[in-house]
Amino acid sequence: MSITVNHITKRFGKFVALDDVSLEVPNGQLTALLGPSGSGKTTLLRIIAGLESPDTGTIKHHDEDVTDRSPKDRNVGFVFQHYALFRHMSVFDNVAFGMQIRRLPKDQIRDRVMELLRLVRLEGLERRRPAQLSGGQRQRVALARALAVQPKVLLLDEPFGALDAKVRQELRQWLRRLHDEIHLTSVFVTHDQEEAFEVADRVVVMRAGRIEQEGSPQEVFEQPATPFVMDFLGQVNVFHGRVEGGRAMIGNLVLAYPEYAAAESRPAAVYVRPHELELAESPDGTSSVRARVLHINPTGAMTRVQLLAEEFDFMIHVDTNHERCSELQLKPGSHVYIVPKRLRVFLPDYSI
Amino acid sequence: MQPENRLVPTTRHRHAQSDPPLVKWTLILLAILVVGLLVIVPLVNVFYLAFADGPVAYWNNLFGDAETRHAIYLTLIVAPVAVLLNIVFGVLAAWLITRFQFPGRILLTTLIDLPFAVSPVVVGLCFMLLFGLQGYFGLWLREHHIKIVFAWPALVLVTAFVTFPFVARELVPVMEALGPDEEIAAVSLGANGWQVFWRVTVPNIKWGLLYGIILCNARAMGEFGAVHVVSGHISGQTDTMPLRVEKLFQEYKNPASFALASLLTSLALVTLFIKIWLQRQTQHDLAEAAKPIDEGV
Numbered sequence: 001m002s003i004t005v006n007h008i009t010k011r012f013g014k015f016v017a018l019d020d021v022s023l024e025v026p027n028g029q030l031t032a033l034l035g036p037s038g039s040g041k042t043t044l045l046r047i048i049a050g051l052e053s054p055d056t057g058t059i060k061h062h063d064e065d066v067t068d069r070s071p072k073d074r075n076v077g078f079v080f081q082h083y084a085l086f087r088h089m090s091v092f093d094n095v096a097f098g099m100q101i102r103r104l105p106k107d108q109i110r111d112r113v114m115e116l117l118r119l120v121r122l123e124g125l126e127r128r129r130p131a132q133l134s135g136g137q138r139q140r141v142a143l144a145r146a147l148a149v150q151p152k153v154l155l156l157d158e159p160f161g162a163l164d165a166k167v168r169q170e171l172r173q174w175l176r177r178l179h180d181e182i183h184l185t186s187v188f189v190t191h192d193q194e195e196a197f198e199v200a201d202r203v204v205v206m207r208a209g210r211i212e213q214e215g216s217p218q219e220v221f222e223q224p225a226t227p228f229v230m231d232f233l234g235q236v237n238v239f240h241g242r243v244e245g246g247r248a249m250i251g252n253l254v255l256a257y258p259e260y261a262a263a264e265s266r267p268a269a270v271y272v273r274p275h276e277l278e279l280a281e282s283p284d285g286t287s288s289v290r291a292r293v294l295h296i297n298p299t300g301a302m303t304r305v306q307l308l309a310e311e312f313d314f315m316i317h318v319d320t321n322h323e324r325c326s327e328l329q330l331k332p333g334s335h336v337y338i339v340p341k342r343l344r345v346f347l348p349d350y351s352i
Numbered sequence: 353m354q355p356e357n358r359l360v361p362t363t364r365h366r367h368a369q370s371d372p373p374l375v376k377w378t379l380i381l382l383a384i385l386v387v388g389l390l391v392i393v394p395l396v397n398v399f400y401l402a403f404a405d406g407p408v409a410y411w412n413n414l415f416g417d418a419e420t421r422h423a424i425y426l427t428l429i430v431a432p433v434a435v436l437l438n439i440v441f442g443v444l445a446a447w448l449i450t451r452f453q454f455p456g457r458i459l460l461t462t463l464i465d466l467p468f469a470v471s472p473v474v475v476g477l478c479f480m481l482l483f484g485l486q487g488y489f490g491l492w493l494r495e496h497h498i499k500i501v502f503a504w505p506a507l508v509l510v511t512a513f514v515t516f517p518f519v520a521r522e523l524v525p526v527m528e529a530l531g532p533d534e535e536i537a538a539v540s541l542g543a544n545g546w547q548v549f550w551r552v553t554v555p556n557i558k559w560g561l562l563y564g565i566i567l568c569n570a571r572a573m574g575e576f577g578a579v580h581v582v583s584g585h586i587s588g589q590t591d592t593m594p595l596r597v598e599k600l601f602q603e604y605k606n607p608a609s610f611a612l613a614s615l616l617t618s619l620a621l622v623t624l625f626i627k628i629w630l631q632r633q634t635q636h637d638l639a640e641a642a643k644p645i646d647e648g649v
Contacts, residue, residue: 072541077540078540080537086534086538098541145537146540146541
């Protein structure tokens with residue numbers, strides 16, 4: 001079931017949590033609300049759930065206006081960051097809670113609970129109390145509990161925030177596989193970009209109560225609409241310079257930038273990702289920067305090199321592969337030339 | 353002195369971490385002395401004097417005298433009713449304070465402690481000023497034939513007021529610590545207000561609530577000052593146990609007075625034991641929660 005968010009505004013006293021937010025959540029897809037703390041993502045999720053009511057605007061579930069409906073009548077499943085399991089009930093009673101409230105027959109409840117526990121791989125633990133489970137197990141119980149009442153939409157509020165790194169990784173993949181199995185429209189909130197990219201079909205980047213950009217992970221990463229989006233997603237180097245007649249100029253560095261063809265010279269912020277910078281032994285005309293290697297971090301698939309552009313007294317991060325590093329015989333103190341391969345320019349007041 | 357190769361802290365190091373034995377034992381003996389003199393000796397004395405004429409006289413003093421019997425009966429009605437009222441109000445107040453934000457919330461929290469700060473006699477006096485025969489509502493009450501002062505309703509109301517903080521104060525920190533998450537989860541699963549309260553809130557607060565009830569009851573049964581003012585001291589009608597003890601004592605009927613006092617004291621001891629048992633239960637719950645967790649996702 002698709003969700004339509006229309007011009008939602010929400011204030012808490014003087015603080016504006018959501019400022020005229022509109023959004024379409026497609027049916028059957030896993031959408032991530034991604035942003036820093038205070039961006040309004042959790043508030044938006046709770047408004048979709050019916051746990052908060054907006055000051056203005058409407059929420060539609062598949063063309064049905066549900067703005068004034070209680071959470072019970074909206075048929076949503078909600079998973080909390082800190083699980084919020086009922087501590088005095090067993091795992092079985094936790095999962096059965098929603099069905100017991102609706103007074104479903106006992107054997108129907110029993111069948112469904114066991115089916116769900118099998119789905120979340122927790123069969124055999126139904127007599128346990130939440131206190132006797134690990135964090136990952138608790139979160140899976142919370143998920144089973146939310147799914148028990150057969151919601152049309154699943155909402156998750158930073159579901160893996162309270163778990164440690166390894167467990168988080170495993171549960172992420174597990175959630176993705178679960179979604180592929182049941183294809184339930186899902187929205188989840190996270191501040192972890194990696195998590196959003198790994199799990200979601202669509203990513204909605206939020207900041208200060210507004211939506212900065214939405215799209216597939218690839219879209220928002222490769223074509224960021226605003227400096228914030230580019231900065232928030234992954235690493236980025238920022239330079240301040242000018243654009244004029246098809247070129248971007250940062251100090252003595254002149255780079256081709258055909259996207260800005262006007263003759264008028266304007267100040268600009270130039271954003272370059274670490275892997276969009278190349279390292280070379282010799283200069284490439286005016287489109288390279290001489291820098292000294294400060295630190296080499298051979299972590300993971302790429303080697304991260306920290307350099308100091310002495311001319312600007314500026315730190316630059318470059319991601320390159322291990323082979324290139326050995327080719328250039330990089331070590332702290334050596335000098336190389338940095339060649340930008342691809343850049344994105346943001347002009348104050350509007351972006352290109 | 354210590355051999356060099358033993359890993360034992362030297363006497364000097366031990367002193368740095370704890371008080372010297374002299375100080376420790378002096379303080380312990382002092383505490384025992386205070387508790388002994390001010391608490392244990394008078395309590396033992398109560399029982400000693402109660403049984404001064406023998407166990408048969410003890411029994412007759414308690415249950416042979418009609419007015420004393422009535423006093424026991426009255427206390428056994430007034431106290432539980434007051435406690436019941438306070439359970440309702442206490443839970444309501446705790447719920448309001450911990451789950452909602454509203455103007456005057458801090459004021460309400462402070463007002464809950466008011467009965468502790470006010471002398472019970474003053475409470476009784478204010479009550480008389482409001483509901484007494486010459487009081488603010490006195491005329492209205494008389495016209496409608498409603499008896500409040502010098503009758504059991506006054507006793508209940510005044511006892512409830514004086515013991516109000518016990519339940520609320522016990523519940524507020526418990527509910528603050530629990531947080532609203534479980535209740536919100538229940539709402540998101542479709543539960544209405546009542547269902548959330550009975551299925552989620554009450555099981556979580558039951559030990560704190562029980563503790564508050566025990567304290568409230570103990571205080572209610574022993575309430576003297578406020579009840580003294582509003583009851584009119586009508587023997588056989590409006591005397592509760594504490595009032596009866598005082599009356600017997602004034603009439604120099606010491607064994608009787610102490611017999612009834614020993615009953616109140618026994619109640620205090622029972623309260624103490626229930627409190628210890630309850631604390632054991634909460635410890636047990638905490639221990640359960642701290643049990644080792646399964647490895648793995």
